[in-house]
Amino acid sequence: MKRIRSVLGILLILLSVGGLFFWEWKGREAFLMDEVLVAGREIQRGSEVDGSMFFAKSVPKDNLLKGALRPGDRGLLEGKVASQFVAENDQIVMSYFADPEFRLSQEESIFVIKPDWIAMRSSALRRGDLVDIYGTDGLGFLGTFRLAYVKDDAEREVRDAAEGIDGKPRKVSGILDRPDSTSVIDHVEIITTLPEYEFLVDCVSGGGEITPSALIIVQRGDQIDT
Numbered sequence: 001m002k003r004i005r006s007v008l009g010i011l012l013i014l015l016s017v018g019g020l021f022f023w024e025w026k027g028r029e030a031f032l033m034d035e036v037l038v039a040g041r042e043i044q045r046g047s048e049v050d051g052s053m054f055f056a057k058s059v060p061k062d063n064l065l066k067g068a069l070r071p072g073d074r075g076l077l078e079g080k081v082a083s084q085f086v087a088e089n090d091q092i093v094m095s096y097f098a099d100p101e102f103r104l105s106q107e108e109s110i111f112v113i114k115p116d117w118i119a120m121r122s123s124a125l126r127r128g129d130l131v132d133i134y135g136t137d138g139l140g141f142l143g144t145f146r147l148a149y150v151k152d153d154a155e156r157e158v159r160d161a162a163e164g165i166d167g168k169p170r171k172v173s174g175i176l177d178r179p180d181s182t183s184v185i186d187h188v189e190i191i192t193t194l195p196e197y198e199f200l201v202d203c204v205s206g207g208g209e210i211t212p213s214a215l216i217i218v219q220r221g222d223q224i225d226t
Helices: 002-032 071-077 194-205
Strands: 033-039 054-060 108-113 118-120 129-135 140-151 187-193 215-223
Touching: 033 071, 054 071, 108 194, 129 194, 140 194, 187 194, 194 215
Parallel strands: 118 215
Antiparallel strands: 033 054, 108 187, 129 140, 129 215, 140 187
């Protein structure tokens, strides 16, 4: 009887050790953790993302963000654009991303802002930038527009000098990350509607009762990579 008790005692100890080992190995994760997608690196606002930028990570259930994406949701992020800054190791929520805005609606087209219309613009303007346009001589704010093209005087696209020889833009590019360009900006082309463009033309030509004005092009803080 005493021997049986000893064996049972040893078995209980082994079971306890085995249970503790299983809890630390799999049990804790199964009961207290959930696997979600997190960012594998910093993702800047306006940058296009793909599945390779994310990886699966187990986090405590109490720390789960509402709507956090699971590893199987990685494909939903392909081609999306970050609508805010996402830090490395941040959990991923679909609301952090949006479809690319760089497209034309049925009413929109591409219109040229001629070089002699421009009173001021940054040398860092690039295709896809969102800009506010103001008029001089007290005319003030005229509207917000997306740049379709930024061209030199030979109608060539002005790009970052650091971009690849194939012309493909970097997926993460902020305004302050553009110290050099492939050429000098001559004019820009904006995405807008015909009535909005006619209003800009009136502003620079003095059409109607509008005093002739030059245009000031001011970059905003977000940019859509294309």
